[in-house]
């Protein structure tokens with residue numbers, strides 16, 4: 111036995127008094143993880159030399175850690191051999207719940223960045239919240255989404271170490287709590303560098319004592335404990351109510367303050383009490399505006415504990431912080447009610463006022479009298495994005511088009527003031543999880559042809575390009591795609607009893623459910639194909655399995671209506687014997703990182719159909735690309751850079767572009783399109799004509815109205831589904847038609863893989879380090 115295998119056996123005995131043959135999956139999981147942790151403890155303890163970057167994020171969507179950590183440590187094969195030799199399926203750990211401390215793209219980006227930084231030896235530390243419950247688990251009941259709490263800790267948390275000695279106190283207007291750090295090792299590929307993700311857990315200051323004799327004291331202690339733990343209980347509490355809003359603001363300050371106190375103490379230990387050089391030691395990146403309250407918090411620490419004056423302290427703050435913008439949707443730009451902010455954070459508010467005053471002076475100097483769109487404090491609200499732009503030295507967008515939109519249409523007034531602060535960092539994903547680990551067959555295919563250097567240097571992928579011309583490589587690629595479809599079909603059968611037809615095209619749209627991502631457009635187009643096949647209008651259709659995966663926010667009823675609608679479309683199509691040998695519609699439940707790792711390698715077609723100008727970047731588009739799917743998408747986000755690099759002729763781009771929408775936005779009339787085009791009318795009418803039913807919820811009629819009548823808060827069809835409908839259907843049928851020439855289609859797929867080099871998060875994080883953090 112290898113030493114690591116011995117260590118696992120030893121752990122099982124030590125921790126559970128059991129052996130390989132009798133251990134439960136949970137015991138195995140914890141023993142293997144602990145044994146792996148032991149192998150990197152020394153490396154982890156190494157102090158960082160020089161400047162450290164800190165990534166503050168409300169979300170880290172890590173997924174399952176065991177496989178990626180074992181791979182990065184070079185221990186995956188040994189572990190699988192040990193499992194095999196004990197007669198255990200090496201897939202056992204697929205039962206382990208994901209770490210889902212995030213919602214979607216923004217949280218997954220944070221996780222990819224951690225992997226990429228550690229792999230490249232960039233000292234990047236993550237800071238966030240250790241939510242007791244992560245993103246809810248999704249079930250369908252009669253086609254409706256149901257939510258269950260995500261009790262991820264039921265599996266244990268072997269990858270974290272509680273650091274009681276490093277806890278800090280966080281004060282609010284009406285309570286104080288401990289922030290207790292749980293540190294996770296972030297193991298770079300090769301195991302030479304281990305960074306840290308520090309997640310804070312909220313706990314009561316008073317130790318809880320069950321022997322409290324007096325009933326009232328006992329009640330108070332219970333109350334205090336509950337109030338404290340509520341702060342890190344759930345990801346994004348419902349903020350429809352004032353109490354919910356209060357809790358969210360508390361969460362933001364909780365992890366911001368705890369992280370800044372911790373970083374501040376580290377600086378003091380390392381460099382003493384001259385804080386003027388703080389920015390030479392630490393760069394802090396704000397992942398969206400959720401941690402923006404860190405800005406006044408650092409100012410507070412520098413001025414109170416560091417005894418600095420406002421101006422020098424502000425200079426330090428500005429040199430330290432940088433801000434990443436993730437959305438330009440007006441409703442998502444965070445604002446806090448002034449009186450709420452004052453009551454929750456009375457110790458921080460004065461620093462916000464100081465920043466506002468400095469801004470006011472600067473605007474006067476620049477002869478700007480229209481200050482309404484600049485003011486951080488305006489009309490009884492605190493504008494977090496404005497504070498972030500004003501108080502940092504860098505504001506970046508996450509794809510070229512997104513950065514241009516920020517500069518020229520979302521925040522042009524700020525760009526005019528500080529053009530040098532704005533820059534682009536196109537997102538990326540880690541090829542280790544999203545290719546090497548989730549598609550080992552394709553990874554071997556690549557390594558056999560260009561060597562294994564791509565695992566840590568993704569620019570080498572371009573060397574694969576000649577193989578797109580090679581018939582036997584194309585053939586092999588097609589075999590691998592088939593194998594991944596078979597594996598997905600087995601998995602989905604086990605999970606949901608779906609019977610996928612694996613000789614079909616797999617056409618997949620997986621991402622959060624949102625109107626702007628236009629899953630409803632996808633469903634309409636499926637209905638159009640369904641009717642077209644039945645009517646004989648569509649001939650020679652290559653059988654296709656359409657797969658969806660998406661969670662809707664629990665309070666987002668329109669998104670839930672779309673889920674119900676897609677499930678009804680699935681029922682209609684799948685039970686219609688006239689078409690169900692040519693079409694299948696499947697809604698995978700509980701889409702998450704681990705599910706993505708199964709779905710994406712099996713895809714032929716990657717659906718990326720957001721309204722132009724709405725998807726800041728997207729990252730699933732990159733995951734699909736590197737697994738050899740073609741993109742069927744709009745000219746939006748990183749789709750643009752993807753097709754520029756892989757060739758438009760190897761992808762399917764359709765629909766209105768940003769400049770087209772700008773021209774028509776005031777005159778757009780979806781009702782005209784609806785009246786003029788029978789195919790549009792037919793699919794839209796399925797919402798109300800009884801073809802499909804919403805079980806009396808009224809949700810379908812509401813969707814119908816959202817397209818043709820609008821609502822108090824938006825114009826009809828404000829995501830232009832009907833405008834893009836026919837071009838989308840055409841592009842989709844074109845892809846379906848092209849697929850018939852298997853060799854030519856395989857060539858397109860291979861050219862996409864060969865062009866995926868720039869879309870690694872290794873490149874992205876290197877750019878942050880070079881251009882923003884100067885590390």
Ligand SMILES: *Cc1c(COP(=O)(O)O)cnc(C)c1O
Nearest residue numbers: 214215621702703706728729730
């Ligand atoms: C990559 C990923 C996302 C982001 O997908 P987009 O299509 O870019 O929005 C969301 N959720 C999960 C689980 C992911 O892995």
